[in-house]
Amino acid sequence: MQPEMATHQHSSHARIACSECHIGPGATWYVRSKLSGAYQVYAVMANKFPRPIPTPVKNLRPAQETCEQCHWPRKFIGNLDRTYDYYQGDETNTPFSVRLILKVGGADSSRGLVGGIHWHVNPGRSIDYIASDESRQTIPWVRVTDAQGNVTEYRTPKFTNEASASTIRKMDCMDCHNRPAHKYESPAKAVNMAMSVGSIDTSLGYVKTNAVYALTQTYATQEEGVKKIASFLTERYPGKRIEGTIAAIQGIFTNNFFPEMKASWKSYPDNIGHKDWPGCFRCHDGNHKTADKKLAIKASDCNTCHTIISQGSGAQLDQLTTGGQEFKHPGGEFDSSCIDCHGGGQ
Ligand code: HEC
Ligand code: HEC
Ligand code: HEC
Ligand code: HEC
Ligand code: HEC
Ligand code: HEC
Structure with missing residues (x-):
């Protein structure tokens, strides 16, 4: 479980014991986990464990009994102000930032307006869905039941089955926050972060491209990766002082x-x-409609979940548009889904 221990250590849950999420309080679950825990140890020893360990974890305790023991689902979070710093793949590593207001909102009317992203976890509402793959990346059917018992069903055109013939899952915290403790950062994201805090030297030509390249090569072991990252970069930047940059990229690796x-x-x-x-776009893709086709899960409007208040670099970032700006994509115009080009699934 080295990957899970390492990622846990670098997460906001580093001080939360594994058992708080994987076992939680209560005797029956404890016994069940102990059995599967013992199996896991056995499987590792016998070298039988599937690699990577498959997710979603089948017997993870429901969010109500783990996450919601510490995080109060009714909390009003409101708007979060987030800045994402990027560097492009050109020689000068042109910086580009997006500052957006994420409308997380809340789920309890006695605390604030119910709505925004946490609308899904309103205690009076139930969202159920069917996933057609093991990793829950394809969701062809969604049902919303509101506090009055009104039911709205959405489905994609291809899904013609009776819903009752499939396993129906009730949406909870983990359907969005599925990596609260084990986040494996993508190379682009981790390199952008290291460049923005100066641990990778942004004055080195093409360093964004070279760092991502070094991280995406196939290595048999961590040891081999660490060595080859150093030799690749040393070759690329002869005569430059790059010890810190190498160490940062090895650390990301x-x-x-x-x-x-x-x-x-x-x-x-x-x-x-x-x-x-796919994340949110598993349902918010414009393709999930009611039987009469009159209603679709919100999708096309980029301002549904957040508003971009500034973007670009330098002084451009001081020009705030509270009503929201259209996204100026550094990769040029596009008409497909973000994951078609940026996705990890390919
Ligand atoms: C804050 C809650 C939380 C804590 C603490 C936590 N985990 Fe997890 N863990 C999860 C969730 C949620 C998943 C399932 C992810 C999914 O289904 O996509 C998971 C998945 C896993 C997996 C499956 C493989 C993977 O990487 O997803 C293993 C193994 C694991 N955890 C082990 C551990 C160990 C060992 C610790 C302590 C060092 C730990 N976890 C601490 C929430 C937690
Ligand atoms: C034993 C208590 C505990 C449990 C169980 C727990 N958390 Fe947390 N969570 C925390 C603490 C403590 C923090 C850090 C808060 C801080 O320092 O601001 C945190 C932080 C977070 C954050 C903010 C993350 C960030 O990077 O800022 C999210 C989101 C979150 N938890 C979701 C979850 C989810 C989802 C689960 C269930 C899988 C879960 N938590 C289980 C205690 C817990
Ligand atoms: C529909 C998806 C979705 C569901 C379901 C959901 N969240 Fe969130 N939550 C988000 C998003 C998106 C954010 C914004 C922060 C981010 O992107 O990491 C957020 C923010 C948070 C934060 C604040 C993090 C911070 O940085 O201040 C906490 C805590 C949190 N969620 C806990 C929960 C808990 C507990 C549940 C279950 C009761 C839950 N969330 C259910 C999508 C969701
Ligand atoms: C399992 C399907 C599903 C997933 C996954 C999902 N949503 Fe939703 N979401 C819905 C449905 C259904 C509605 C209600 C119909 C509508 O408002 O279009 C909704 C409504 C919303 C709303 C409008 C709430 C309001 O105030 O009316 C926001 C904002 C939202 N979702 C954000 C997100 C974000 C952000 C994510 C990813 C972190 C996400 N959703 C993931 C199904 C989903
Ligand atoms: C259903 C809700 C939803 C819709 C609709 C939506 N977004 Fe997002 N977007 C999110 C959430 C949630 C995040 C934050 C992810 C995180 O926690 O980092 C995000 C993050 C982003 C980011 C920063 C991404 C990163 O990971 O570096 C950009 C840029 C962005 N969105 C652009 C867009 C554009 C352009 C559109 C319209 C085509 C759009 N979004 C539509 C929910 C949405
Ligand atoms: C047709 C392919 C394509 C699609 C679709 C696409 N991108 Fe890009 N994206 C690119 C290319 C190419 C670049 C430029 C890479 C560079 O120079 O570093 C880029 C760069 C970016 C960057 C800055 C560089 C970085 O480190 O990430 C962000 C942010 C970004 N895209 C977000 C998005 C979002 C959000 C969506 C969906 C709303 C999206 N892109 C859809 C191809 C695409």
Whole structure:
């Protein structure tokens, strides 16, 4: 479980014991987990464990009994102000940032207006869905039951089955926050972060491209990766002082890539956004409609979940548009889904 221990250590849950989420309080679950825990130890010893370890974890306790013991689902979170810093793949590593207001909102009317992203977890509402694949990346059917018992059913055109013939899952925290403790960062995201805090030297030509390239090569072991990253970069930047940059990229590699266990961002979907994995767009893709086709799950409007208040670089970032700006994509115009080009699933 080296990948899970390492990623846990770098998460906001580093101080939360594994058992708080994987076992939780209560005797019956404890016994069940102990049995499967013993099996896991046996499987590792006998070298039988599947690599990567498959997710979603089948016997994970429901969110109500783990996450919601510490996080109060009725909490009003409101708007979060987030800045994402990127660097492009050109010689000068042109910076580009997006500052957006994420409308997380709340789920209890006694605390604030119910709505926004946490609308899904309103205690009076139930959202159920069917996934047609093991990793829950394809969701062809969704049902919303409101506090008055009114039911709205959405489905994609291809899904013609009776819903009752499939396993129906009730949506909870983990359907969006499925990586609260084990986040395997994508190479682009981790390199952008290291460049923005200066641990990778942004004055080195093409360093964004070279760092991502070094991280995406196939290595048999972590040891091999660490060595080859150093020799590749030394060759690329003769005569330059790059010890710090090499160490930062090696650090990204050992914290997020585990070749021995075949664990990396590519093996574990992250459902929180929509850039690297389908995430929110599993349902919010414009393709999920009611039987009379009059109603679709909101999709086309980029302002549904967040508003971009500034973007670009330097002084451009001081020009705030509170009503929201259209996204100026650094990769040029596009008419497909983000994951078609940025996705980890490919
Ligand atoms: C804050 C809650 C939380 C804590 C603490 C936590 N985990 Fe997890 N863990 C999860 C969730 C949620 C998943 C399921 C992810 C999914 O289904 O996509 C998971 C998945 C896993 C997996 C399956 C493989 C993977 O990477 O997804 C293993 C193995 C695992 N955890 C082990 C551990 C160990 C060992 C610790 C302690 C060092 C730990 N977990 C701590 C929530 C937690
Ligand atoms: C034993 C208590 C506990 C449990 C169980 C727990 N958390 Fe947390 N969670 C915390 C603490 C403590 C923090 C860090 C809060 C801080 O320092 O601001 C946190 C932070 C978070 C954050 C903010 C993350 C960030 O990076 O800022 C999210 C989202 C979250 N938890 C979701 C979950 C989910 C989903 C689960 C269930 C799989 C879960 N938590 C289980 C205690 C817990
Ligand atoms: C529909 C998807 C979705 C569901 C379901 C959901 N969340 Fe969130 N939540 C988000 C998003 C998106 C954010 C914004 C922060 C981010 O992107 O990481 C957020 C933010 C949060 C934060 C604040 C993090 C911070 O940085 O301040 C906490 C805590 C949290 N959620 C806990 C929960 C808990 C507990 C549940 C279950 C009761 C839950 N969420 C259900 C999508 C969801
Ligand atoms: C399992 C399907 C599903 C997933 C996954 C999902 N949603 Fe939704 N969401 C819905 C449905 C159904 C509605 C209600 C219909 C509508 O408003 O279009 C909704 C409504 C919303 C709303 C409008 C709430 C309001 O105030 O009316 C927001 C905002 C939203 N979702 C954000 C998100 C975000 C962000 C994510 C990813 C982190 C996400 N959703 C993932 C099914 C889903
Ligand atoms: C259903 C809700 C929803 C819709 C609709 C939506 N987004 Fe997002 N978007 C999110 C969430 C949630 C995040 C935050 C992910 C995270 O926690 O980092 C996000 C993040 C982003 C980011 C930062 C991405 C990153 O990971 O670096 C950009 C850029 C973005 N969105 C652009 C868009 C554009 C352009 C559109 C319209 C085509 C759009 N979004 C539509 C929910 C949505
Ligand atoms: C047709 C392919 C394509 C699609 C679809 C696409 N992108 Fe891109 N994206 C690119 C290319 C190419 C670049 C430029 C890469 C560079 O120079 O670093 C880029 C760059 C970016 C960057 C800055 C560089 C970085 O480190 O990430 C962001 C942010 C981004 N895209 C977000 C999005 C979002 C969000 C969506 C969906 C709303 C999206 N893209 C859809 C191809 C695409």
